[in-house]
Amino acid sequence: MxxxxxxxxxxxxxxxxxxxxxxxxxxxxxxxxxxxxxxxxxxxxxxxxxxxxxxxxxxxxxxxxxxxxxxxxxxxxxxxxxxxxxxxxxxxxxxxxxxxxxxxxxxxxxxxxxxxxxxxxxxxxxxxxxxxxxxxxxxxxxxxxxxxxxxxxxxxxxxxxxxxxxxxxxxxxxxxxxxTLSVPMKQVISGAFDTLSHAMETYFGKPDENNLSDDINEAVMRSVIRNIRVLLTDPENYDARSELAWASAMAENGVLKIGKVTDFQCHMIEHQLGAYTNCNHGAGLAVIHPVLYRHICKSGTARFARWAQNVWGIASKGSDDETASAGVEALAAFIKEIGLPTTFAELGIPADTDFRAIADSTNITAGCCKKLTHDEIYDILCECK
CATH class of the missing domain: 3.40.50.1970 (Rossmann fold)
Structure with a gap:
């Protein structure tokens, strides 16, 4: 650490x-x-x-x-x-x-x-x-x-x-x-996904080797996934809401980041998307995350494979590459399951949005397992349409 x-x-x-x-x-x-x-x-x-x-x-x-x-x-x-x-x-x-x-x-x-x-x-x-x-x-x-x-x-x-x-x-x-009981469920789920995104953006930072911060982070991610599912079947469930409330604080109070250089490349892309479109933050992250992770998971194979197994409960597929990819697809399936958008079109973002300008103005983060270029970010944005 x-x-x-x-x-x-x-x-x-x-x-x-x-x-x-x-x-x-x-x-x-x-x-x-x-x-x-x-x-x-x-x-x-x-x-x-x-x-x-x-x-x-x-x-x-x-x-x-x-x-x-x-x-x-x-x-x-x-x-x-x-x-x-x-x-x-x-x-x-x-x-x-x-x-x-x-x-x-x-x-x-x-x-x-x-x-x-x-x-x-x-x-x-x-x-x-x-x-x-x-x-x-x-x-x-x-x-x-x-x-x-x-x-x-x-x-x-x-x-x-x-x-x-x-x-x-x-x-x-x-x-x-x-x-939160009076907040529309769509907003609650979007916020909870933002929490999951914060945890992932920290987890996929550096260093890659196992450490206590990441062990705690895995528990936070599992809790968020579990309690989002509880709320979708039982919207009034106070216990699930309380777990999500504390997970939200835990994901950004610094505890999970101890000893880490964080990633947050997805957030940087979404921020610039928001600057040009004023879209919902959590929903924007939901669209971008799987596409981004398909692009970078082979540059952090062992870490993505561990996440697939320890967070999503995926059994080893025989190789880290296959296991890592299965984890990314589990995330994509979860986003669809909880009713968040999977494309910019679903999010209401027009196809003629200036994605080139968005890509070119996106910050490149130090902690990402792959240092992206602005051209790669443009490709990612285009795949999100």
């Missing part, structure tokens, strides 16, 4: 009723003005908004609302939030929603404390913010694991780039699986 330093600052309150029991006490540690950030308004329909506002009002907090954060948050939206937070001298940002809300608020937290443009700071000067407005999250849609790290995926519409920025990490996170 490679050398590493590990710390995770986020305190997690997991389970039913956590917000009601603990949020009020936490608010005592912050100032008077709280920015309540959320998306399209579902928290008002499912009762979460009223619950949180009741606690904020009981604590005498001045609430500044910032709504309308979209599923693929834009840089302009983050800048809008930063301006609002700065003008109102916000003491705490409370992000209520899924990963998009959390990601946007991480950038708001940092940008509000600095005069320099955060995109240029990080992407041109390659330096990072050091001051933040404190951040807390209440997760209502699981999948991204954003609540336990400082990474944010933001779409810069002007540059046609969807990429990572590094902002604040939440001081605390509430993970109440019961909040």
């Amino acid at each position: 490679n050398n590493f330093i590990f710390e995770n600052k986020t305190k997690v309150y997991f389970g039913k009723g956590g917000v009601k029991e603990y949020l009020g006490c936490l608010l005592d540690h912050y100032g008077d003005t709280v920015m309540l950030a959320y998306g399209g308004g579902s928290i008002k329909r499912n009762g979460v908004y009223d619950e949180v506002m009741g606690i904020l009002n009981a604590k005498g907090k001045r609430v500044v609302e910032f709504s309308g954060i979209m599923s693929n948050p834009t840089y302009a939206k983050a800048q809008e939030g930063a301006k609002l937070a700065r003008e109102n001298h916000v003491d705490l940002i409370l992000a209520v929603g899924g990963g998009s809300v959390s990601d946007c608020c991480k950038v708001i937290s940092a940008q509000a404390k600095m005069d320099e443009d955060i995109w240029e700071l990080e992407n041109t000067k390659h330096t990072f913010p050091t001051e933040f407005i404190p951040l807390g999250t209440i997760v209502t849609v699981f999948g991204t694991g954003s609540e336990m790290n400082n990474g944010a995926v933001i779409t810069h519409e002007g540059k046609k780039i969807k990429g990572a920025l590094w902002g604040a990490q939440a001081d605390f996170a509430f993970l109440d699986p019961s909040y």
Whole structure:
């Protein structure tokens, strides 16, 4: 295993009723003005908004609302939030929603404390913010694991780039699986597949030899696969939802990445696809993953064969090549089984989309078992049509 330093600052309150029991006490540690950030308004329909506002009002907090954060948050939206937070001298940002809300608020937290443009700071000067407005999250849609790290995926519409920025990490996170009961099943499954993708993107990184991080990762992947299947037959199953909620956090809180150089080539391709099409993230990953893995599995045969056997339960086919390929096809079959799209056409992406521009603007990652060219990425995108 490679050398590493590990710390995770986020305190997690997991389970039913956590917000009601603990949020009020936490608010005592912050100032008077709280920015309540959320998306399209579902928290008002499912009762979460009223619950949180009741606690904020009981604590005498001045609430500044910032709504309308979209599923693929834009840089302009983050800048809008930063301006609002700065003008109102916000003491705490409370992000209520899924990963998009959390990601946007991480950038708001940092940008509000600095005069320099955060995109240029990080992407041109390659330096990072050091001051933040404190951040807390209440997760209502699981999948991204954003609540336990400082990474944010933001779409810069002007540059046609969807990429990572590094902002604040939440001081605390509430993970109440019961909040997901009002989320459409399609969104729940898409989010859960994003979790599986995060785990795979870490697992297929380097080094290839067996290590504890990958042993844990295999268990996380098996759990996600099993519990997605449970939800499809029993949508109200709280235990399955709770397992998926914690798997989501585990896949992105750094534990699975200890000692690893991660892959995330599929994410890089999907991010640029999203920059050009604004497609659903989890669904985009579902289309790309099998096609990408068919292209690269022979460059990481032993690792893919182990994954086929230990995650998908496939018996050895006599050679690692055959076993590895069987694992990739098991993934493809699973995606179809759970109702996610298998082509861009199913995802609603037009065939005349500028896939050449998407390919040429995709980052090439260091951890992938095969260093792809932009031409190969273009071929992969074309095969996804």
